[in-house]
Amino acid sequence: MIITKKKDRKKLLESTGRYNRFFLLGCSECATLCGTGGQEQIDELKKELEESGKTVTGGFVAKTGCQALGTKVELKQFKEALDNTDCVIVMSCGAGTQSAVEIFPEKAxxxxxxxxxxxxxxxxxxxxxxxxxxxxxxxDLTGGVCPVTACPKGILNGPCGGTKDGHCEISAEIPCAWVRIYDRMNKLGRLEEFGQTTLAAKDWSASIKPRKLNVREQKDKKSGGEEKKK
Ligand code: SF4
Ligand code: SF4
Known part of the structure; x- marks a missing residue:
C-alpha cells in the first residue's frame, strides 16, 4: 500500500487560500488505513476549512482513488456540489491526486x-x-529479504564493512540487511549459495520513470487479437 502522511494543515490552508469553495475527496484504501483520507479526516478538514471561513460543498471517500475511471463514475452523484466547487482537495496519495487532475481538468x-x-x-x-x-x-536470490530497500546503501553483495553486531552502521536501530539475508539463507539450508552467488549489477533501466504497463496489450499479442474483441 502507499503510505501517506498529512501535510502541515496551516500550509495547506495557505496554499489553497485563493479558493473559497472546496470538495474533499478521500480514498477507502491506503489513505483510510493510514488515517489520512477516510471519512474521519474529511470531517476534520471540513471543520477546519469552515472555521477559516471557507465553504465545503461536499466530501466523498472514493473506493480506489488512483482508479480514475471508477472514481469518476462514483462522483457523478455529486455533480451539483462539484459544479459549485472551485478547488478539490484530494486526501489520498499523489496517484489519487493525479486521478483527480484527470477527472477535473478545469478545476484546481x-x-x-x-x-x-x-x-x-x-x-x-x-x-x-x-x-x-x-x-x-x-x-529469489536473497531468501526473501530485499537488499535494495532494507540496506540503506542498497548494497547488492554485502555486507559492507560497517555492519556491527548484526546492525547497520547508518543506525543501530536498523538490522543489517545482509546479516538478515545470511540468517534467512542459513535457515533455509541455502548457505552454500550465499558465498557463491554474486548478484549482478541491477538493470536500472527497468525503473526509468515514468513507467507503464499495458497488460491488455500483452494478453492481446498472446491471444492473436482475441482479447481486443472482448
Ligand atoms: S525493490 Fe526490487 S528487489 Fe526489492 S522487493 Fe522490490 S522488486 Fe524486489
Ligand atoms: S551495515 Fe548492512 S544494512 Fe548497513 S549499509 Fe552495510 S550492508 Fe547495508
Missing part, C-alpha cells in the same frame, strides 16, 4: 497529504518500507 486540485513509500502494515497504522519497486526483483 490540491493534495492534502505527502506520499512517502510503498509499505507493509506491520500493525494497525504502523508501516515498514519493504520494496522500492526496482523493477527487477532479486528476492
Amino acid at each position: 486540485v490540491y493534495p492534502s497529504n505527502d506520499s512517502l513509500f510503498l509499505g507493509n502494515m506491520t500493525r494497525l497504522q504502523m508501516f515498514d518500507e519493504r520494496c522500492s519497486l526496482c523493477g527487477e526483483c532479486v528476492l
